[in-house]
Amino acid sequence: MSSYDAHNPVVVGVTRSSTGRRAVDWAADAAAGRGLSLCLVHAQEWPAGAAPKERRDSPEQAWASHFRATGQSLLDDFRDSTEQRLPGLQVTTRLLDGRPASVLREVAEEASVLVVGAQRVHGPGEAVTFGGVGPSLVGHPPCPVALVLEPKHEASRSGPVMVGVDGSVASVSAVAFAFEEAAVCGVELRAVQVRRPRYGDWPADLQESYIDISEALAGWQEKYPQVTVDQEVVMGSPAVQLAEAAVDARCLVVGSRGVGGFRGMVLGSTSRTLSHLAPGPLVIVPREAA
Template sequence: MTAHVGATPIVVGVEHTDAGRLAVVWAADEAARRGLPLRLVHALDWPIGADRHPESNPHRLTWGERFRATGVRALDEARESVATRHPRLSTESVLADGPPVAALREHSRDAAMIVLGSRRLSTAAEMLTTGGIAVPIAAHATCPVVVVREPEHTSGEPPTIVVAVDGARHSEPAVAYAFDEAARRGATIVAVNVRQMSGGLLAGLRMREEMQEGRLRLAETLAGWTEKYPSVPVHREVAVGHPVAVLREAAEHALCLVVGSRGRGGFAGLLLGSVGQGLIHHARCPLVIVPTSADETSADHD
């Protein structure tokens, strides 16, 4: 599909791994659905001594040249796979100098969304890969950030998009994204409100009140969107438990899971929150983290 003139691109971080290739496929499919160009970005985070010649043979390639050649090869492979899958998709490749976080933040300024791969590693190990850079990028990005840990589940019937709804204003951008994506893909929205309750004698007495509060928050948040997208089926769920575990389970067979972040600036952990960080490492489908504007974030805390 030819991109619209002046359209903002979908940016995908390219790495020479299975996780990186999966992210490129997802990003290319999404760009084709939206009629947007695709920008492939590979960051060259130079190792120490990369510009030195091997002492044994000064005529051989320097480590820096080899390092750059590896990046070029990763971009060429990605571009070739995109061209095979979507021959008419407008695609550009960027070999950026510097750490991946800095490079992708720079490209997020004019992006429709950023797409990253995430390997199945321990949390500690993922901090050294794109799974690790997802946290600072998602916390500060001004556009949605998609972390592709596993393929989307296209065999579900009906296809579903799960969105986390907590009733606060910062849920609105995530809900907007979910409805727009569901309309594009003929999917059903599964809107989930998670209630966290401590144990004890009063837990049973509070259960009915908590469930009612959850249903109220869902109704209030979704009211305008169901009117705007009358053809999109909506299923509402109120669940009790830890948000990461509940949302991970709810989205096990989904096209994607959509959550909101609380704005940008400051400490990444405080902005993205423990739920967003937990889902980056444990979601069972592509995770979409949608930022809230600074104004909306301030209003939530007034």
């Protein structure tokens, strides 16, 4: 049974990496816009044999105290700067022991959104790496997971929220999150469906896709009348086309564990390719969050 609750806090993994501040800012904005609290989590993975000893005067105990103090100082710095940037936002901190992926997966059980930073590796294809944490989280928590990295274009900071629509149950959750995100940020929503190349009548396929998109958006435009919606249908590889269409987007939202183009969002080739091609923040929404 899923413990997902949209009223839970937004949880962000805090690190000392260059993406740490970006992830915290993204999570703070998401929390403030939704009227939720923000929880900063830092996971400390202890070196082998470095666990605290019982003797308080031992060198090992002194080192352990310093290790913990360093982690708490990192959290305090992020909390203070976040509260200064967004007065009124309730911010809590949690310093936990364990492997980052395991710790974040556990705290995600009580999160409305889990946010982690992502590093972009400059080189052929400008691939994206999540340091082993992101891929191991997506698909496991019952809440949406946002992988935050620096957008390739500054314009995308105020660009539209883009959502991939494939007609699956999973995309229902993605559409719901995307509408809320667009409303919170005060930006346009772009709904895109990608059709794989095949022999047949393209005009008929195009009409079918627009019907799919309209059905997926049904009801949500009434709930969020302030959100302007743009619909688009493209042909090609789902991951590649979604990445290209999201170049100027504030974030790209897709569903997980659906059918069609997004089947097995983490383990399938589409999701792997999309993770490496993401031009900006990528939000994976499990269908349990519908």
